[in-house]
Amino acid sequence: MGNAQSPSNNDPRYVSATRAFTQKELEDLRSRFNNLANQSQSNGKYIPPSVFQSYFGFHGPLGERMFDLVTQERKDQKLTFEDLVVAKATYEKGTKDEIEEFIFRLLDVSGDNFVGRSDLETVMIAIFNDILRIKGSDDRSSSHEDIVNIFLNAANFSKQDGGGTEGTMSFEDFRSWCTHLPSVRKLLGSLLLPPDSGRPGYQIPKLLTSKAIDSNIILLRKEYTWHIGGALSHQDLEDWNLLYHSSVNGLSFNTFLGNISNHAGPTVLIIKDKEGYIYGGYASQPWERHADFYGDLKCFLFQLNPVASIFRPTGANNNLQWCAINFSSEDIPNGIGFGGRVNHLGLFISANFDQGHTFSCTTFGSPCLSKTNRILPEVIECWGVTQDATQDKNDAVKGTILERFKEDRNMLKMVGLANSSE
Structure with missing residues (x-):
């Protein structure tokens, strides 16, 4: 996976991905990319992880995992325009199965090809702390950790990882979890939308x-x-x-x-x-x-x-x-x-x-x-x-x-x- 190359303008993946967008959408995406790339030391050629995570509003393991997936897991810390088009074509405009497969891979924040309870805990903490900015400061009997656990308690882990020490989530387990937690599904499916777009899953009633x-x-x-x-x-x-x-x-x-x-x-x-x-x-x-x-x-x-x-x-x-x-x-x-x-x-x-x-x-x-x-x-x-x-x-x-x-x-x-x- 580390040997993957960034798609080029002639790469079939990129050519196919562009068909998912209108010309106006591609132009807007190019403009957004240029604005972010110009904030780096790359002469406008790529977006580094720090700029990517700061713009989209999530950091830590979840932000690192998203950057890894969007850059085809190349590990070169460089997000190109072609990477962004390919990722968004799959993540936002793909079939239901393609989108959910992308989100399922995103949950594997440890990158070990298994989604365990610890992965979900990391994701939920990131959602509450970094994205929704609910810091658990309310003076309540339940701690913030307890609140995270109630969302994890809705998950099933029917598989075993390689060592057999921890139950892991199958793709069907993941789909069932999303059915019972539509707020999680909405939010995780909108992370690459512009922060000012009214992203689904972000709104909390007053x-x-x-x-x-x-x-x-x-x-x-x-x-x-x-x-x-x-x-x-x-x-x-x-x-x-x-x-x-x-x-x-x-x-x-x-x-x-x-x-x-x-x-x-x-x-x-x-x-x-x-x-x-x-x-x-x-x-x-x-x-x-x-x-x-x-x-x-x-x-x-x-x-x-x-x-x-x-x-x-x-x-x-x-x-x-x-x-x-x-x-x-x-x-x-x-x-x-x-x-x-x-x-x-x-x-x-x-x-x-x-x-x-x-x-x-x-x-x-x-x-x-x-x-x-x-x-x-x-x-x-x-x-x-x-x-x-x-x-x-x-x-x-x-x-x-x-x-x-x-x-x-x-x-x-x-x-x-x-x-x-x-």
Whole structure:
């Protein structure tokens, strides 16, 4: 690998790579390259590692590994224009498999052809410290190291390295990890985009709370917010307002409903139970009285601690969001929740806000979110997502056919056919 040569203008790799760009894109890329190369001692011929890492905003082992991949692992410390074109053609404009293969190789920061837990730890520390600049300075019970570990706990290491001392990640393990951590996938897939381009995976919603509330009681840390935001659109990553917190407002369903009643947009529900587990769900629709499941395919469940994972709808059924208020039938349990089936939801909190349950469910392909199926809430908080005013107005008609045509849905309910699946 160290004997690889930089591609030239006549190199088939470079010629093929240029076809992935428009002429304007190539001109812009050339201009960017020239600006960076002129900052070195190369007479504008190449970019050294220090200039490359400073411009793109990541240093240390992750920055070194990216520079190594972009320069075809030549080890000559010289990034040419042709190198940049070839790398970006694969990393940003290649097929899904090509892009993910590049990212998978990037995770091998040790360069030993294995991706182990220590590699992922190095990458996550770089993401939080160097890229997102979350320094772990919050005065919280969990250390910064603990936060890194919850992301590593979502990974599987099904292979063995050469010595057999440490489990390593297969390519399929990597893909599964990215599915559960879309924020990581977004960020690692945008590292070569210009820093001022609004790179995917970099935005963390601003958390707005009353000044009277002690920040130390808030469950939603910046790292958690970034994690949840990975499953959302750019328009949902502006301001999140604290609407309800049980330590301030009391464990009261009526207070909860009253506090969120004036918020018309999506909400993020977070629960910490007495086992110490933290998890919740993203509700795309307002919490309103229904006798049946409702919602759309934007809903999802998530885990925050001791493992971080996102569980999106699988399409197995439409049992997405649940909000039953003041029903007397045992077939309609009062409370709020997500997924599964009645009395066996993926996540459910009773109307008394003193208990609930969580089961594995096909709606989201999610496991039991806590240590046991029974939930004894310790803290419940709810955040209102402020959506960007430019959000596509057509979002209102997205979702399943039953959600798009409510009159048809009501007719189906009358004859007992709506949501007949589990």
